[in-house]
Each structure stands twice: as C-alpha cells, then as structure tokens.
Amino acid sequence: MIKLVDVHKNFAGQKVLNGINLQIRKGEITVIIGTSGVGKSVLLKHMIGLLRPDRGKVFIAGVDLGTLSSPALVEMRKKFGMLFQGAALFDSLTVFENVAFPLVEHSNLTVEKIRERVMEKLDLVGLHDVDKKMPSELSGGMKKRVGLARAIILEPEVILYDEPTTGLDPIMTDSVDNLILAMQQRLKITSVVISHDIKSTFDIADQIAMMHEGKIIEAGAPEIFRASKNPVVAKFIGT
Amino acid sequence: MERFLKIFAEPLGKRINSVIHSLGHWSLFLFESLAWLPRKPYRMGNLLRQMEFIGVKSTPIIILTGVFVGAVFALQTGKSFAMFNAETLVGATIGLSLTREIGPVFTALMVTARACSAMAAELGTMRVTEQIDALDTMAVSPIHYLVVPRMIATTLMTPLLTAIFDLIGVIGAYFVGIKLLEISEGAFLDKLYYYVDIRDFFGGLIKAAFFGFFISVISCYSGFTAKGGAEGVGRSTTRAVVASSVVVLITDYFLTTWILEYFSRPTV
Ligand SMILES: Nc1ncnc2c1ncn2[C@@H]1O[C@H](COP(=O)(O)OP(=O)(O)OP(=O)(O)O)[C@@H](O)[C@H]1O
Ligand SMILES: [Mg+2]
Numbered sequence: 001m002i003k004l005v006d007v008h009k010n011f012a013g014q015k016v017l018n019g020i021n022l023q024i025r026k027g028e029i030t031v032i033i034g035t036s037g038v039g040k041s042v043l044l045k046h047m048i049g050l051l052r053p054d055r056g057k058v059f060i061a062g063v064d065l066g067t068l069s070s071p072a073l074v075e076m077r078k079k080f081g082m083l084f085q086g087a088a089l090f091d092s093l094t095v096f097e098n099v100a101f102p103l104v105e106h107s108n109l110t111v112e113k114i115r116e117r118v119m120e121k122l123d124l125v126g127l128h129d130v131d132k133k134m135p136s137e138l139s140g141g142m143k144k145r146v147g148l149a150r151a152i153i154l155e156p157e158v159i160l161y162d163e164p165t166t167g168l169d170p171i172m173t174d175s176v177d178n179l180i181l182a183m184q185q186r187l188k189i190t191s192v193v194i195s196h197d198i199k200s201t202f203d204i205a206d207q208i209a210m211m212h213e214g215k216i217i218e219a220g221a222p223e224i225f226r227a228s229k230n231p232v233v234a235k236f237i238g239t
Numbered sequence: 240m241e242r243f244l245k246i247f248a249e250p251l252g253k254r255i256n257s258v259i260h261s262l263g264h265w266s267l268f269l270f271e272s273l274a275w276l277p278r279k280p281y282r283m284g285n286l287l288r289q290m291e292f293i294g295v296k297s298t299p300i301i302i303l304t305g306v307f308v309g310a311v312f313a314l315q316t317g318k319s320f321a322m323f324n325a326e327t328l329v330g331a332t333i334g335l336s337l338t339r340e341i342g343p344v345f346t347a348l349m350v351t352a353r354a355c356s357a358m359a360a361e362l363g364t365m366r367v368t369e370q371i372d373a374l375d376t377m378a379v380s381p382i383h384y385l386v387v388p389r390m391i392a393t394t395l396m397t398p399l400l401t402a403i404f405d406l407i408g409v410i411g412a413y414f415v416g417i418k419l420l421e422i423s424e425g426a427f428l429d430k431l432y433y434y435v436d437i438r439d440f441f442g443g444l445i446k447a448a449f450f451g452f453f454i455s456v457i458s459c460y461s462g463f464t465a466k467g468g469a470e471g472v473g474r475s476t477t478r479a480v481v482a483s484s485v486v487v488l489i490t491d492y493f494l495t496t497w498i499l500e501y502f503s504r505p506t507v
Binding site: 045049071075076080081084089090091101102105106 | 271364365368369370372373375376377378379380
C-alpha cells in the first residue's frame with residue numbers, strides 16, 4: 001500500500017532520514033518504534049506527502065507521490081486519515097465541528113447523519129459531553145482522543161497514528177488499542193502506528209519496524225522481532 | 240579588497256539571494272492562490288466571516304481616522320491657503336487628495352494594522368501547531384480553505400472602507416473648514432463639486448482593491464511560512480505588517496501613474 005524507497009531527509013544539515021526502505025502492506029497494522037527524536041514523526045509525514053524527501057521515493061498504491069500535482073495530491077489524501085502527535089485540532093472550531101470536519105468536506109450526509117456519526121465516534125474514544133467545548137478547554141489526553149475521532153471518522157483506507165496512546169491512562173490505552181484493532185478487523189483499514197508503548201506494540205502489530213540513526217534497522221512480525229539478534233533492538237524492547 | 244568582499248559583499252550577496260528566494264516563493268504562493276480561486280466548493284461561510292472581520296469590524300477605526308485626517312488636513316490647508324486668499328479651494332484640494340491618494344493609502348494601512356496583522360498571526364499559529372498540515376491531510380487545500388476567502392474579502396472590503404474614509408474625511412474637512420475657519424459654505428462646496436470628478440473617486444477605489452489584494456496575499460504568505468513557536472509567529476506578524484505597508488506605498492506610485500493615464504480627466 002505504501003512503499004518508501006531509499007528516502008533521505010535533512011533539516012538544515014541535520015540528517016534525519018538516511019535511506020529508509022519500508023513497505024506497509026494493505027490491511028495490516030505496522031508499528032514504528034524508536035527513540036525519541038529519531039525521526040518517526042518525520043517519516044510518517046513523508047507517507048502522506050506533508051514532507052518531500054530530499055532523495056528517494058514514496059509510493060502510494062503504486063503511484064509516486066513526487067509526480068502528483070497539488071490537486072491530484074489532495075485527491076489522493078482522501079484515502080487517508082491522520083492523527084498528529086499534538087492532535088492539531090482547529091482551535092477556532094468546537095470539538096463537534098472538528099470531528100465533523102472531514103464529513104462536512106467530503107461526504108454529502110445530512111446534518112442529522114453527521115451528528116450521529118460524530119457522536120458515535122466520540123463515544124468510541126470515551127468522550128462524553130464535550131462536543132460543544134473548544135479544544136483549548138480540553139486536557140492533553142482528551143485532545144488526543146478528539147484527534148483520533150477526527151482521523152477515523154471517514155473510515156479511510158489508511159490511517160496514520162502518531163503516538164495515539166501517549167498521555168493516556170492504562171485503561172484508555174487498552175481501549176484505544178482495541179479501537180485500532182477493531183478498525184482493522186472490521187473495515188480492513190491499513191494502519192501505521194507510532195508507539196513508545198512496547199506492550200501495546202506487541203498486542204496490535206502485524207509488522208514492527210524499528211528506526212535507528214535514520215534507518216530501519218529491523219522490520220518484521222512480532223515473533224521475528226522478539227528473536228532479533230540486533231543488540232539495539234534487544235535493548236529497546238527489553239528482551 | 241578581500242576584506243571588503245568578506246565584510247560587505249558577501250553578506251549583501253547572501254541577503255539579495257535570500258530576498259530573491261522569498262520573492263520566488265511568494266510568487267508561487269500568489270499563483271497557487273489564484274489557481275485555487277475559481278475552484279469549488281465556494282466557501283461562502285468562510286468568506287462572509289472574513290468580510291465581517293475585515294470590513295464591518297474595521298469600520299469604526301476607519302471612521303475615526305477618516306474624520307481626523309480630513310479635519311487636520313482642512314486646518315493645515317486652510318491656514319496656508321489663507322495666505323493667498325484661496326481658502327475656498329480647501330474643499331477641492333482635500334477632495335482630490337482624499338479620493339486619489341490619502342483615502343486608499345490610509346485605508347490600506349489601517350486594514351494592514353488591524354486585519355492583516357491578525358491574519359498573519361492566526362495563520363502563523365495554525366502553521367506552527369500543525370493545523371495547516373492537518374487540513375492538508377484531510378484533503379482540503381489550506382490555500383483554498385484559508386487564503387482564498389481572506390484574499391477575496393480583503394480585495395472587496397478595502398475599496399468599500401476607502402469609500403467610507405473618503406466620505407467621512409470630506410465631512411471632517413467640511414466641519415473644520417466651514418465652522419472653524421469660516422470659509423464660505425457655497426464656495427467650498429462649489430469648488431469641491433467642480434474639481435472632484437467621479438473618476439477620481441473610482442480611480443482611488445481601484446487602487447484600494449489592488450492594495451487589498453497585495454496585503455492579504457503578503458500577510459497570508461507570512462503566516463504560512465511561520466516557523467518555530469510563539470516567537471516565530473511574532474516575527475511573521477511583524478514581517479507581514481512591514482512588508483504590506485512598504486508594498487502599499489511602492490505600488491501606489493505605479494498604480495498612480497497608470498490610473499492618472501487611463502482614468503482621470505486629461506485636463507487635471
Ligand atoms: N520541520 C522541522 N524542521 C527542522 N527540524 C525538524 C523538523 N521536524 C523535525 N525535525 C528534527 O527531526 C528530528 C526528528 O524529529 P521527529 O519529530 O520525527 O522525532 P520523533 O521520532 O517523532 O520523536 P518523538 O518520539 O519524541 O516524537 C528531530 O531532531 C527534530 O529536531
Ligand atoms: Mg514524534
């Protein structure tokens with residue numbers, strides 16, 4: 001579904017991505033792990049064309065992102081949902097309007113249907129009675145969950161999650177993990193998840209990829225990962 | 240010589256390079272905004288909200304500044320013209336200057352100070368908190384969603400505000416001229432009607448529309464290119480206000496040349 005070939009990215013001389021090769025398969029959950037600041041968020045932004053590689057290519061369903069015009073890129077992004085690390089809620093809109101935004105833009109559902117869908121998704125992420133609040137009135141974890149509801153509302157083909165469970169309590173973490181799993185099983189959604197939580201990583205992943213010094217140093221099924229001989233990987237997952 | 244190159248030429252070259260670089264980026268931004276302009280969906284809600292913010296909410300400050308600019312202008316010209324016994328020309332002089340120059344330029348500067356600074360700050364904040372990226376990922380062009388309504392609203396509202404400024408300015412001048420300087424009302428108005436043509440007025444509004452277009456694109460661009468936290472947003476706001484003001488004054492010269500050629504009566 002998504003393929004990165006030899007992707008390089010520098011920021012003002014700082015090498016962040018240094019030859020990333022990674023394949024995200026359709027209908028699977030791929031979890032990306034790695035130390036803080038290694039470039040996971042940067043990598044995720046390459047998958048949806050928010051950042052362009054200095055060198056290398058990104059393919060979505062076989063199409064090279066670098067060759068798309070700006071309207072074609074907009075069209076392509078309709079297949080995607082994304083949760084940002086900082087939630088990135090529109091601060092001039094209410095929680096309800098934030099979650100409804102993709103529906104209002106890209107569907108022709110009636111107002112009642114939209115209301116129904118939004119309330120259902122807010123319920124799924126464990127939020128009640130917040131729909132009229134502004135994002136500035138929410139806690140960090142609540143913002144994250146509103147962002148999550150917004151990312152999944154269109155039930156797109158691909159969802160990119162940047163640390164969906166960071167800042168949530170253990171119970172909420174479990175329920176978000178279950179939500180991601182349910183989206184995959186029920187709707188065959190392809191997911192890319194960035195996570196710092198080793199337990200949930202092994203709970204949900206079909207494929208795990210570990211980033212280190214600008215490269216993917218190990219990628220594969222959780223069992224393969226557990227048995228990895230790479231000392232960096234072993235140290236990180238604590239085996 | 241080598242030292243001279245190191246100290247002066249090198250930084251200067253870098254500076255020129257970076258200015259040309261940003262001009263290039265700015266032009267791309269401008270063309271992209273124009274390319275998205277006619278595309279559907281038309282976001283009437285966004286447009287009306289911007290028109291309210293830029294137009295309606297700027298009206299009080301335009302009235303306030305207009306009345307005082309007209310008044311102080313009448314005071315100055317009244318005193319000076321009295322030296323040649325030409326006080327009756329005060330109305331005409333003010334009418335011409337207001338409609339042709341002061342109205343559009345002052346209004347554009349007030350809109351820059353009040354609305355464009357807010358625009359740059361708002362878009363800058365949206366940029367650094369990834370809200371603009373979020374729009375992108377939701378398959379909504381940020382240019383279409385954020386820039387186009389602001390561009391249209393500013394281009395339409397600046398001329399309207401200019402018309403208000405012109406009118407209020409003349410009223411301010413009227414009161415100072417007639418009530419304070421005791422210029423004869425008949426002569427004041429006669430000369431005003433005689434010398435000020437409707438084409439002067441419309442020429443000024445055309446100018447104002449161009450100003451509105453430029454300052455909105457500059458301010459949106461400034462916000463879109465904001466980098467790094469609150470400080471970056473502050474910097475982008477300052478840049479928007481300075482660049483907009485400078486561009487208003489510079490384009491004014493070229494627009495005036497053009498408008499004098501095509502819009503005004505050949506005799507004046
Ligand atoms: N827009 C940018 N401009 C300059 N440098 C950037 C930019 N975005 C990211 N970086 C740099 O790239 C590196 C990787 O950042 P990134 O946000 O991808 O880390 P991360 O792996 O997501 O970390 P975390 O787990 O803490 O979220 C950092 O050193 C950061 O300073
Ligand atoms: Mg990150």
